[in-house]
Amino acid sequence: MDVIKIKDKDFAVSIPESKILCEVERLAAQISRDLEGKNPLFLAVLNGSFMFAADLFRRITIPAEISFVKLASYEGVSSTGVIKEVIGLSENIAGRTIVVIEDIIDTGCTMQKLLESLGTRNPEAIHVCTLLLKPEKLKVPLDVKYIALEIPNDFIVGYGLDYDGYGRNLKDIYTVVE
Ligand code: 5GP
Ligand code: MG
Numbered sequence: 001m002d003v004i005k006i007k008d009k010d011f012a013v014s015i016p017e018s019k020i021l022c023e024v025e026r027l028a029a030q031i032s033r034d035l036e037g038k039n040p041l042f043l044a045v046l047n048g049s050f051m052f053a054a055d056l057f058r059r060i061t062i063p064a065e066i067s068f069v070k071l072a073s074y075e076g077v078s079s080t081g082v083i084k085e086v087i088g089l090s091e092n093i094a095g096r097t098i099v100v101i102e103d104i105i106d107t108g109c110t111m112q113k114l115l116e117s118l119g120t121r122n123p124e125a126i127h128v129c130t131l132l133l134k135p136e137k138l139k140v141p142l143d144v145k146y147i148a149l150e151i152p153n154d155f156i157v158g159y160g161l162d163y164d165g166y167g168r169n170l171k172d173i174y175t176v177v178e
Pocket of ligand 2: 045046047048049102103104
């Protein structure tokens, strides 16, 4: 097994590119069927989802738009601590069918905050689409309609996901090896 080093950690391939693209193809076909006539607006969450978003969106066969948002974290004055604010959303999403594209859902807290924020802007519907889900880590109730792959709890990099900024350019998904 090929082991690569990123900074202080070793990683080995856990999901090859061919498997990823096969699942992306499946999701794109399903979304294109489900949202026919809805003129959906895809919202890709940067940075991690950029590669998944590109591969998914090019396989969507119905009229659709795409835009990109970022979540800015800052220490809030409230007791809850870190607050995440959605930045970069210039589109009016009122009445629109939204497909949020995420790289990975771990505890689900990030997605929950994002859905709360988008929900205040009166969209018709919001569907969540994630490349990866760690089901054992999920700690908030989330309806994740489109999931490419479910994975165990280990830390992963590649295909857009990083370890301290590096590894996003890897075409396969790698898992840390202890
Ligand atoms: P959550 O709020 O669901 O716990 O965390 C989601 C975010 O944590 C993701 O958008 C991603 O930035 C980061 N994350 C969670 N697990 C992993 C992982 O295994 N690898 C990488 N690179 N990022 C992860
Ligand atoms: Mg993310």
